[in-house]
Amino acid sequence: MYVDSGSGSMIISAVVAGAAGAGVVAKMGMRRITGAFKKDKGAPEITAPTTDTERQ
Amino acid sequence: MPAANTPRTDVDPGSFRDPSSTVFYAGGDVLRGLSEEAAADWAAMSKAPFFAKAMESGKVVRTEALTAAEAKKVTPKGRTWPVVLKHEPIPFISYAYEWTFSQLQDAALLHLDLLSDALDAGLSMKDGYVYNVQFHGARPTFIDTPSFERSAGGPWPGYRQFCRTFLFPLMLTAYKDVSFRPFLRGQVDGIDPKQMRNIMSSPLDVLKGGVVKNVLLHSMVEQRSSGAKGSRAVGEELKEAGFSTEVTKAAVKSLRKLVAGMKWDTGDTVWKDYRKVNSYSDEDTATKQTFVDSALSGHGHGLVWDLGANDGAFSRIAARHADYVVAADFDEGAIEPLYRQLRSEKSTNILPLVVDLQDPSPGIGWRNTERPAFYDRKKPDVIMMLALLHHIAISGNVPLPQIVDWMASFGSQIVVEFVHTDDVQTKRLLANKPEGLFPDYRVDVFEKLLGEKFSIEKQEVLPGTTRTMYLVTPRG
Numbered sequence: 001m002y003v004d005s006g007s008g009s010m011i012i013s014a015v016v017a018g019a020a021g022a023g024v025v026a027k028m029g030m031r032r033i034t035g036a037f038k039k040d041k042g043a044p045e046i047t048a049p050t051t052d053t054e055r056q
Numbered sequence: 057m058p059a060a061n062t063p064r065t066d067v068d069p070g071s072f073r074d075p076s077s078t079v080f081y082a083g084g085d086v087l088r089g090l091s092e093e094a095a096a097d098w099a100a101m102s103k104a105p106f107f108a109k110a111m112e113s114g115k116v117v118r119t120e121a122l123t124a125a126e127a128k129k130v131t132p133k134g135r136t137w138p139v140v141l142k143h144e145p146i147p148f149i150s151y152a153y154e155w156t157f158s159q160l161q162d163a164a165l166l167h168l169d170l171l172s173d174a175l176d177a178g179l180s181m182k183d184g185y186v187y188n189v190q191f192h193g194a195r196p197t198f199i200d201t202p203s204f205e206r207s208a209g210g211p212w213p214g215y216r217q218f219c220r221t222f223l224f225p226l227m228l229t230a231y232k233d234v235s236f237r238p239f240l241r242g243q244v245d246g247i248d249p250k251q252m253r254n255i256m257s258s259p260l261d262v263l264k265g266g267v268v269k270n271v272l273l274h275s276m277v278e279q280r281s282s283g284a285k286g287s288r289a290v291g292e293e294l295k296e297a298g299f300s301t302e303v304t305k306a307a308v309k310s311l312r313k314l315v316a317g318m319k320w321d322t323g324d325t326v327w328k329d330y331r332k333v334n335s336y337s338d339e340d341t342a343t344k345q346t347f348v349d350s351a352l353s354g355h356g357h358g359l360v361w362d363l364g365a366n367d368g369a370f371s372r373i374a375a376r377h378a379d380y381v382v383a384a385d386f387d388e389g390a391i392e393p394l395y396r397q398l399r400s401e402k403s404t405n406i407l408p409l410v411v412d413l414q415d416p417s418p419g420i421g422w423r424n425t426e427r428p429a430f431y432d433r434k435k436p437d438v439i440m441m442l443a444l445l446h447h448i449a450i451s452g453n454v455p456l457p458q459i460v461d462w463m464a465s466f467g468s469q470i471v472v473e474f475v476h477t478d479d480v481q482t483k484r485l486l487a488n489k490p491e492g493l494f495p496d497y498r499v500d501v502f503e504k505l506l507g508e509k510f511s512i513e514k515q516e517v518l519p520g521t522t523r524t525m526y527l528v529t530p531r532g
Contacts (some may be wrong), residue, residue: 001074001181002182003184003214003217004287005211005215007285007287008278009279010211010215010216010299011294012273012291013212014271014294014299016215016307016310017303017307018306018310019306020305020306021110021299021307023297024297027298028293028294028297041320
C-alpha cells in the first residue's frame with residue numbers, strides 16, 4: 001500500500017543509517033532534530049500530527 | 057489476503073488501501089488486479105532473479121500472471137486491469153496479534169531481507185506493514201507482491217510503518233516483557249512513536265538497543281517537524297541532501313541487526329510444562345492418542361483446528377490426517393516453543409497461534425472487516441477440543457448449554473474431551489471458585505446437551521475414569 005512515510009520518520013531513517021546517513025543528517029536533518037530540543041529558541045514549532053494519516 | 061474459501065468472486069474487504077492493486081476471488085483462486093503503474097512494477101520485479109528465488113523458497117507467495125484470455129474470464133464487470141496475478145492460497149490467514157514473539161521477529165526479518173534484496177536489484181518497497189506477511193505453517197511468507205516497486209531512490213517510505221507494526225511491538229516484548237498482541241489488535245496501524253516513547257519512560261530504557269534513535273528521536277522529530285511540507289516534498293529534499301539508496305541500505309542493515317539481536321524468554325507460564333506435570337497416567341495418554349488418531353483417520357480432512365493445543369502433541373497427530381492444522385492456545389509460553397520447534401523442523405502444515413477462546417480476535421480495521429475475526433476466516437472440517445471445556449466452563453464461567461451452542465455454531469465435526477468433576481484438574485479449578493457454583497457441570501448434563509445438537513459417533517471413557525472422549529457430528 002502507499003503510506004505516508006512521515007517527514008520526520010524519513011529523517012530519522014538517515015540517523016538509523018549511522019555513518020552512511022551522517023551527511024544527510026548534517027545537511028538538513030540536524031536543523032529539525034535540534035529544533036525538537038530547542039522548543040523555544042526560534043525553531044518553528046509545527047505540531048500537526050502525522051499519526052493516523054497512513055491510510056490512503 | 058484471506059483464506060482460499062472466502063466468498064467467491066468477491067473483492068477482498070482488506071484490499072483497498074493500495075488503489076493500484078485489488079485482491080479478489082474467482083473460481084476458487086486468489087487473484088489480484090493491477091493498475092498500469094503496478095503492472096510496470098510487476099514487470100520489473102518478475103525479471104529480478106532474487107524474486108524468482110524468493111518465490112521458489114516460499115519467502116514470497118508463489119505468484120504468476122494470467123494470460124490475457126484467462127484474465128478476461130475472471131475480471132469482474134466494470135473493472136479493467138492490464139495484468140491479473142494469481143497467488144497460491146495461504147491455508148489459514150492469521151494476524152500479528154495472534155503470533156508469538158519469534159513469529160513476529162521472523163516476519164520482520166523476512167520483510168527486511170526482501171527489502172535488502174530489492175534494493176540490491178535496483179528495486180524498492182513502498183511500505184513496511186506487518187500485514188504484508190502471513191505464515192504458511194511455521195514459515196513466514198510475504199504476500200503483498202505490489203509492495204515491490206521500481207526504485208525512485210531516496211528514503212524507504214515504509215520505515216515509519218515498520219517501526220509501528222514490527223519494531224515497536226518487538227521492543228515492547230523484548231525490553232519490557234509486555235505482550236504486543238493487545239496493542240496490535242487494538243490499533244490496526246500499530247504503536248505510534250509518541251505512544252512508544254511514553255512506554256519507554258524508565259531512564260534505563262534509553263540504554264536498550266535502538267531506543268534513542270528509533271523511539272526517542274523519532275517521536276521528537278515526528279511531533280515537531282511535520283506539517284509545514286508534505287512528506288513527498290521532504291523526501292525530495294532528502295534526496296537532494298544526499299539520501300541515496302546506499303543510505304537506505306545502511307538503515308535496513310542496522311534495523312536488521314537490531315531486530316535479529318532481540319531476545320525474549322517465555323518465563324514460567326501456566327502451561328509451559330503441562331505435558332510433564334499433568335494429571336494423565338501413561339495409559340490415559342495412550343488411550344487418548346489412539347482415540348484421536350482413529351477419530352481423524354481415513355477421511356483426508358482439509359483444515360483441522362486444535363483449540364487448546366498446548367504443546368501441539370495432538371496437532372501433530374491431526375497433521376497425519378489433514379492438509380493443515382491450526383494449533384491455537386491462549387498461552388504464549390506453550391505456543392512459542394511449539395513454533396520454534398516446528399520452525400526447526402521446517403514444518404509447513406501446522407500453524408501455531410496464540411488465541412484466547414474466551415476473548416478471540418475480533419474483526420478490526422475499516423468496518424471491522426479489513427482483518428476478519430478469528431471465527432470468520434475459514435471453516436474447519438474438524439475441531440479438536442481436548443482438555444479445554446473445563447477451563448471455559450469453570451475458569452471462564454461459561455454455562456454448559458452456551459458451550460455446546462458454541463461448539464455447534466461451527467458446523468464442524470468435533471473431537472472433544474470432557475473432564476469430569478472428580479478429576480484432579482477440575483478439582484483444582486473448582487477450588488478457586490465458591491462451592492456449589494457449577495452444579496450443572498456434569499458428564500451426564502454434557503452428554504444430554506451434546507446429543508441435542510450432535511450425533512455421537514464414538515465415545516470412550518479413559519482408563520483413569522475421570523475423562524470421556526467423544527467424536528461428534530453436527531445434526532442436520
